[in-house]
Structure formats: structure tokens, C-alpha cells
Amino acid sequence: MRLPFKTIPAGLGASLLWTAMAQAQSATPAPENATFEVEQVFAGTCGFCHSDGGRAPGKGPQLMNSPRDDDFIRSRIKHGKQGAMPAFEGAFTDAQIDQVIKYIRALKPRDG
Amino acid sequence: MRKQWLNSGLPVLAVAAFAASAALAQTVDTSRIEAAGQNDWLTYHGSYKSHHYSPLAQINASNVGNLGVAWMHIPGRSTRGLQSMPLVADGVLYYTGSYSRVFALNGATGEVLWSFFPELDEALISRQTHSPYNRGVALGEGKVFVGTMDGRLFGLDAKTGKVLWETRLIDSQKLTVGFTGAPLYAKGSVIIGAQGGEWPGRGPIFAVDASTGKKKWEFLTVAGTDEAMKTWGNESWRTGGGGGWMPGTYDSETNTILWGTANPAPLYDWSGADYKTQGARPGDNLYTSSVIGLDIDTGKLKFYHQELPHDAWDFDSAVGEFVMLERDGQKYVVHPNKGGFVFVYDRNLGVKNVWRLVENINFVKDIDPKTGALIGRRDFSAGKVTEPPLCPFIGGGVSWNSGSYNPKTGLYYKIGQEWCMTLDVQKTTPVTTPQVQLNIGADFKMAPPPGGEIYGHLDARDPITGAKKWEVRYPEPPLGSVLSTAGNLVFVPDSRGVLHAYDAETGAELWKHNNGTGHQGGIVSYSVGGKQYIAVTAGFGGMLADEYAPNFGGVYKSMPRDDGALVVFSLK
Numbered sequence: 001m002r003l004p005f006k007t008i009p010a011g012l013g014a015s016l017l018w019t020a021m022a023q024a025q026s027a028t029p030a031p032e033n034a035t036f037e038v039e040q041v042f043a044g045t046c047g048f049c050h051s052d053g054g055r056a057p058g059k060g061p062q063l064m065n066s067p068r069d070d071d072f073i074r075s076r077i078k079h080g081k082q083g084a085m086p087a088f089e090g091a092f093t094d095a096q097i098d099q100v101i102k103y104i105r106a107l108k109p110r111d112g
Numbered sequence: 113m114r115k116q117w118l119n120s121g122l123p124v125l126a127v128a129a130f131a132a133s134a135a136l137a138q139t140v141d142t143s144r145i146e147a148a149g150q151n152d153w154l155t156y157h158g159s160y161k162s163h164h165y166s167p168l169a170q171i172n173a174s175n176v177g178n179l180g181v182a183w184m185h186i187p188g189r190s191t192r193g194l195q196s197m198p199l200v201a202d203g204v205l206y207y208t209g210s211y212s213r214v215f216a217l218n219g220a221t222g223e224v225l226w227s228f229f230p231e232l233d234e235a236l237i238s239r240q241t242h243s244p245y246n247r248g249v250a251l252g253e254g255k256v257f258v259g260t261m262d263g264r265l266f267g268l269d270a271k272t273g274k275v276l277w278e279t280r281l282i283d284s285q286k287l288t289v290g291f292t293g294a295p296l297y298a299k300g301s302v303i304i305g306a307q308g309g310e311w312p313g314r315g316p317i318f319a320v321d322a323s324t325g326k327k328k329w330e331f332l333t334v335a336g337t338d339e340a341m342k343t344w345g346n347e348s349w350r351t352g353g354g355g356g357w358m359p360g361t362y363d364s365e366t367n368t369i370l371w372g373t374a375n376p377a378p379l380y381d382w383s384g385a386d387y388k389t390q391g392a393r394p395g396d397n398l399y400t401s402s403v404i405g406l407d408i409d410t411g412k413l414k415f416y417h418q419e420l421p422h423d424a425w426d427f428d429s430a431v432g433e434f435v436m437l438e439r440d441g442q443k444y445v446v447h448p449n450k451g452g453f454v455f456v457y458d459r460n461l462g463v464k465n466v467w468r469l470v471e472n473i474n475f476v477k478d479i480d481p482k483t484g485a486l487i488g489r490r491d492f493s494a495g496k497v498t499e500p501p502l503c504p505f506i507g508g509g510v511s512w513n514s515g516s517y518n519p520k521t522g523l524y525y526k527i528g529q530e531w532c533m534t535l536d537v538q539k540t541t542p543v544t545t546p547q548v549q550l551n552i553g554a555d556f557k558m559a560p561p562p563g564g565e566i567y568g569h570l571d572a573r574d575p576i577t578g579a580k581k582w583e584v585r586y587p588e589p590p591l592g593s594v595l596s597t598a599g600n601l602v603f604v605p606d607s608r609g610v611l612h613a614y615d616a617e618t619g620a621e622l623w624k625h626n627n628g629t630g631h632q633g634g635i636v637s638y639s640v641g642g643k644q645y646i647a648v649t650a651g652f653g654g655m656l657a658d659e660y661a662p663n664f665g666g667v668y669k670s671m672p673r674d675d676g677a678l679v680v681f682s683l684k
Contacts (some may be wrong), residue, residue, distance in 0.1 A: 003186070007266050037541070039538060040538055040540050040541065042555070042604045043540070043552060043553060043554055044378065044480040044538070044540060044549075044550060044551050044552055044553060045537070045549045045551075045552065047554070047555040047556065048241065048310070048550050048551060048552050049241075049658070051555070051556065051557040051558070051662075052534070052536075052555055052556070052557040053555035054555075055557075056557050056660075056662075057662035058557065058558070058659055058662060059655065059658035059659055059664075060658075062662075076293060079238075080238055080239070081193060082238065083191035083192050083210075083653065083673065083674055084658075084673075086238065086240060086241050086549065087238045087239050088239075088241050088549070090239070090548055091239070110496075
């Protein structure tokens with residue numbers, strides 16, 4: 001399963017993060033018509049702690065079937081939790097964080 | 113007696129005692145660290161020989177049953193536990209807590225002589241993953257040296273804790289990374305390596321003038337030479353990872369700094385077998401996952417061995433142990449690799465032998481013990497890796513903490529970790545500029561070894577041949593360092609919180625004590641006023657420890673990950 005989100009600005013995967021941070025710092029409008037490959041972003045960054053693509057607990061909690069609401073998850077991604085999770089405000093735009101939440105909500109157990 | 117207090121808040125008597133001790137003190141310098149006086153622990157690895165061994169024998173196999181807590185110190189704000197290696201010079205114990213907090217304590221009583229809490233860029237630290245723990249200080253020329261997560265190195269007055277100089281070495285705002293490892297002092301220089309690996313950068317190692325704080329040189333572990341630049345296709349060197357986040361050592365005979373380097377980024381490559389020309393970082397990716405020898409005066413590369421060319425598994429060489437020993441007239445350097453193999457080198461890092469510490473290894477079929485060449489590499493393409501799972505787990509066959517070599521028994525005591533992982537490798541778009549977060553390249557999950565259970569083990573081995581004399585097993589891998597002593601003892605602080613003492617010849621358990629929380633830091637021995645002490649840091653949490661609660665449950669479910677203490681033992 002791949003989840004291309006054409007509405008999200010900037011380049012692919014991790015290079016997007018740097019661009020996004022520069023944007024956040026300089027308030028430069030984001031370029032249009034690029035793709036945010038949320039699976040790449042997850043495997044590049046989030047999956048280090050949220051095991052199996054978010055399907056299982058690791059250093060961080062399991063995200064699949066999370067009982068937390070979107071506002072909580074959005075706030076946690078933005079602001080992090082001291083000593084447990086980095087703050088991604090400045091790394092991800094609000095729209096990108098929404099795509100990460102969509103990815104989390106779409107998580108299903110792996111086949112087999 | 114009426115108490116009189118100085119401005120510092122220290123009782124006069126304590127100051128007087130400290131002053132007397134300091135009067136007897138000699139400056140910590142290169143020759144003193146080389147000699148490794150028995151009462152002290154002057155550098156991260158005990159001495160430049162990296163033995164993590166104490167020649168003290170007052171506490172020994174016949175009386176260790178009488179060992180008890182002498183004093184404790186609570187550093188506070190122990191986010192992700194305590195991970196540092198205490199140092200001791202002339203009766204004063206120096207150690208760090210999270211956020212690079214430095215404490216100087218009376219080694220006999222635990223009384224605080226001074227403390228130093230650097231003002232840090234908290235907003236930056238909140239964006240970091242491998243943070244805010246600190247793994248220790250270096251001592252030299254009457255100073256204490258400590259690195260910070262926001263990219264600075266401090267030189268403090270060892271008697272007062274006052275800042276003598278402060279040098280910014282890394283633009284951490286840009287690269288996110290900073291320093292968590294202890295520095296190394298040698299020959300008038302302070303050497304410290306940056307975090308790296310999964311962060312897209314070039315993993316610098318720095319030398320700073322110990323007197324002035326002025327930067328002397330910088331070596332880039334990613335493409336630091338013209339030769340190395342050619343081993344990174346598609347200009348992937350710009351974001352190659354690397355780093356050298358644990359302290360190495362100094363070889364005075366060759367005037368060389370020996371250092372282990374971290375992995376390239378992304379950790380997991382989708383290149384498949386054509387990794388020389390395909391994937392996220394085509395080529396061997398020098399000098400990542402390597403051991404390197406740098407001229408201490410110039411920082412120029414003198415020799416190296418890349419333990420894992422094109423490391424596609426995050427089994428790097430950043431472990432800082434370079435165990436120096438001699439046998440039959442030959443001089444050796446023993447260095448464990450995260451993948452679970454132990455490399456034996458000559459003093460110029462020429463391969464003399466390679467042996468397996470860990471049973472469950474399948475990222476390669478083997479490593480040629482004569483040449484160090486990898487045999488039967490397992491290079492992944494994009495997609496799932498489950499049958500069999502990759503072994504070892506990302507936590508490694510060995511972790512970054514140190515083993516111990518005991519010259520009296522001739523044995524090397526080292527923790528091995530038996531665990532594996534499933535993963536789903538992603539075909540990533542190349543990262544071309546430094547970014548604010550990790551570059552991993554796969555989703556993954558811890559898994560048991562095929563047909564077995566996860567466990568850890570303390571091995572007593574011949575350091576050159578790898579021949580095993582005895583082994584002790586643990587249900588979960590211990591993560592702390594190991595200490596051996598001339599008292600025929602081996603101390604292992606385990607993950608559940610129990611400090612064990614074993615007979616160094618047989619592995620029989622002679623004593624244990626529950627410190628109340630898991631260990632993942634250092635352990636040393638020293639002597640003050642004719643009395644021997646064992647000091648260990650307790651406090652769990654961090655990149656590997658955080659995996660324990662979801663995977664092992666039990667005591668880990670309620671174990672704090674924001675607490676810790678320095679616990680010091682002596683005979684009752």
C-alpha cells in the first residue's frame with residue numbers, strides 16, 4: 001500500500017523535512033505540485049520508535065488503532081514529549097502532520 | 113562545634129579535607145593516564161589501554177559478600193536515565209547526568225564539591241531523538257571537559273567547576289546533532305566526536321586545545337579524504353551520516369588517536385546486491401562503520417579498517433573500546449563491532465583475527481578472520497524482510513557500553529545480545545541536504561532469534577582467539593558496562609537493576625544487590641584513604657532501554673525512564 005498525497009508541498013521524503021524547516025523559519029510559501037510520500041517519511045523518521053510502521057509498540061507507543069484523538073496526536077507530533085518524543089513543529093507543516101495522521105488512521109495489520 | 117560556612121556552601125571541614133587532597137594531587141596528564149594509577153579512574157576507558165580494569169584487590173572474591181552501599185548521589189532531571197562513566201582523580205569523583213550536568217563529589221563521602229549545569233538550547237534539544245543523556249567527562253591539565261547536545265565543548269576548572277572556556281564546534285541548529293559521548297584527553301588536546309549515523313551530516317571528530325579551547329583540527333568521517341569521496345555515489349556523501357559518538361583512545365607509541373565511526377545514512381539501503389552502483393548511497397561509504405587512526409597533532413588519517421563496507425544494517429563501529437594488550441611479543445588492539453563480531457588488529461589496525469561473540473548473526477554468513485572481508489552479505493531490496501529476520505536487532509550484538517579485560521586472568525569479559533528484527537525496507541528518495549531529523553529507511557520490529565528466545569550473556573573469552581571459558585545468561589540483555597578487578601571479580605550491572613559480582617575465573621555469582629532501577633551506564637573502582645569503592649550509575653531509558661517495556665514487560669513496565677542515581681559501594 002502506498003499513500004501519495006498530491007496536496008502536500010515540497011520534495012520527497014526526508015529532503016522535504018529540511019525544506020519544510022527552512023520554510024517554517026523563513027515563512028517562505030511552500031512550492032506546489034510536489035508529493036509528500038508519507039510512508040517514506042514514516043520509515044525515515046517516525047518508524048525508528050513506532051515499530052513495524054506504527055503497528056506495534058517500540059521505543060514509542062503503537063499507533064495503529066490509537067485511542068487518542070486527532071488533536072492529541074497533532075499536538076504530540078508538533079510539540080513532542082520531553083525525553084520521549086522529538087518535537088516536529090518546524091519540520092512538518094500542519095498539512096503534512098495531517099497526512100501523517102491519515103497514515104496512522106489507515107494502518108492495518110500486515111497480511112499473514 | 114559551631115558550623116562555619118563558606119560562600120560555596122561547603123562546610124569548612126569538607127573544604128579543608130578537599131584542599132588537603134588537592135594539595136597531594138598531581139595534574140592529570142597524558143603520562144599519568146597512560147600509567148593508570150590504581151587509586152584513580154582517569155579517563156572513560158580507565159586508561160588508554162581501555163581495559164576497564166582496576167588493580168585494586170581490597171574488595172575480593174573472599175569478602176565481596178560484605179559489600180554494601182557507602183553513599184549515593186541523586187543528580188536530578190535524569191531524563192532517559194543515567195549513562196555516564198564516572199572518573200576519579202585524587203579522591204574526587206566526577207560524573208555527568210542528563211543535560212550535561214557535571215558533579216564533582218568527595219569520593220569517600222559523596223559530598224558535593226561543585227556542580228555545573230550548562231544553560232542549553234532547550235528548544236533544540238526538544239527536537240532531538242538521541243538526547244538528552246550524557247556519557248561522561250574527560251580530565252586533564254586541571255580541567256574537566258564536557259560536551260553538550262547543542263554542539264559545544266566546555267573546559268571547567270577541576271577545583272571549582274568554573275567555566276574556563278567554551279567552544280562551539282557544531283551548528284546543531286542546522287544539523288540537529290550535538291555531543292553525548294565523553295571526550296578524550298591526550299597530549300594537550302581534547303578529542304570529541306559528534307553524534308551522526310542516521311542523521312544526514314558528515315560526522316565530524318574534533319580536537320580542541322585543552323588550554324585555550326581553540327579548535328585544532330576536524331576530521332570528517334564521511335568522505336574526509338579524496339579517496340573516500342569516491343566511495344559515495346550520486347554525491348550521497350553530503351548527507352552520509354557517520355560520526356564518532358563514543359570516545360576512542362590514544363596510542364602514544366604511534367602518536368595516534370584510535371576511534372570507531374558510526375553507520376551511514378539511511379541505515380537500511382534498498383540497493384540489493386548491487387550496492388556499489390545502486391541504492392541510496394552507492395559505494396563502500398568510507399569512513400563509516402570503520403576504525404580509524406588519526407595523527408593526534410594534525411588530524412590526518414594514518415590508517416583505517418572499514419569493518420563493514422557499505423553497512424546496510426546499522427552495525428557500526430562506534431563502540432569506543434580499543435583494548436590494547438600484548439601476547440608473545442605481539443601488540444594487539446581488540447575492538448568489538450556492533451554486529452556481534454570482535455576484531456583483533458595490530459597497532460596499525462591491520463586485521464589479525466575476527467571472532468564471534470554473538471550466536472545469532474545473519475547479516476553476513478561470516479567474516480574472514482585473516483582479512484576481515486565480509487562473506488555472504490545479506491543486502492536487501494525494498495520490501496519485507498522476515499524469513500529469517502535480520503540478526504542481530506538494531507540494538508546490536510553488542511551495545512555501546514564497554515567490556516573489561518583482566519590482565520590477571522587474561523580474559524575479556526563482554527556482554528553479548530541475542531535478538532533479531534523484522535523489517536520493511538523503503539525505497540527512499542535520496543536526501544541531498546542536511547535535514548532536521550532521522551534518515552532510517554525502513555520500518556522494523558524486534559523479533560526473537562529463529563527457533564529461540566531473546567537473551568543476553570556475559571562471556572569470559574580469550575581476547576585474541578575468542579575461546580570461551582565461561583558464560584552467564586540473562587533473560588534480557590544487560591546494557592551497562594562491565595568492570596573486572598584484581599580481586600578476582602567481575603561486576604555486571606544488569607537491566608533489571610541488579611548489580612552482580614562474579615568469580616572472574618569461574619563465573620560463579622558471589623554477590624548481588626538490587627539498585628532499584630535498570631543500569632545502562634558506567635562502573636568503576638577507585639580508592640580514597642586506603643579504602644576501595646565501586647561506583648555504578650543506575651537509571652534506565654533511551655534508544656535501546658525504551659524498547660524493554662513493550663517487548664519484555666515485567667519489571668520494565670513500571671521502571672522509570674526519567675530517574676537515576678550514582679550508587680557507591682564499599683566493604684561494610
